[in-house]
Amino acid sequence: MKYILALLLSFGFLFADAKSTLFSPLLKPLDYDKQKALLGKELFNDKRIGVDKKISCRSCHNTYKTTDRKRDKNGLNPPLILNSYLNYIHSFDGKITDLKQRINLCFTSQKELKIEVIVKQIKRNPAYILKFNKLYKDGITYENAIDAIIEFLKATVTHNSKFDKFIAGDENALSQDEKDGFDLFMRIGCVNCHNGVNLGGNIVSLLGYEGMALKVPSLRNVSLRSVYLHNGTLNDLLQTIEFMNERMNLNNFTQKDYELLYKFLLTLTGEFPEILHE
Secondary structure (H helix, E strand, O other): OHHHHHHHHHHHHHHHOHHHHHOOOOOOOOOOOHHHHHHHHHHHHOHHHOOOOOOOHHHHOOOOOOOOOOOOOOOOOOOOOOOHHHOOOOOOOOOOOOHHHHHHHHHHOOOOOOHHHHHHHHHOOHHHHHHHHHHOOOOOOHHHHHHHHHHHHHOOOOEOOHHHHHHOOOHHHOOHHHHHHHHHHHHOOHHHOOOOOOOOOOOEEOOOOOOOOEEOOOOOOHHHOOOEOOOOOEOOHHHHHHHHHHHHOOOOOOHHHHHHHHHHHHOOOOEOOHHHHO
């Protein structure tokens, strides 16, 4: 019995200390080269560098919420770019953990963009020539284009949410209901997949999917998304919580539990990246 009690006390201590062990606060933007990031933003939004001049990175990867329901050939919902730089995994199947490799695959895919076309189109733009020559010793190259886009993604982090402040030690950052929602988030096991600085994006899971192990999404800014799940079939956060509850077989979940968890998820909304206003 004394061993059980010791275990429970130990668990209680770990649970109380979970803020500092399972999560990392993000109180300010990441350091990035602003001029390179602005160049990366231009490239990200520029349809002229596409194969048919009709598609850009932003055509599928919305910079504000998620997507406009344009799914890929496998029926997967293209991921949003906000906070994507913080992910450990950069592909749905979890096989890619290098962001540069992920962007390269997008560019080299026959159905997306092509290297030679990208470089050729960039070199046709006098403004791009000036900017690349100013920022990179070797001017316009494929590698430098990817570097600029990565710098842009680094700038698209939503920081300083109420939860970030709470994790950093400000006990008053969350209301009691929000704290209770966080406790629930921990107790029912959401934290098993949604943890770390991005509250996700670091493992794959079968939960919620049709026989496929797919990347667990980040929960940062989750309340502002336009669609949810890997296939974008839900467009309401509460509905998504209910869906995941069914998959986790939490039969004793009450309406109050739904409300508390929802209130906690609202605290994950951070400040909008300045670069998207420029």
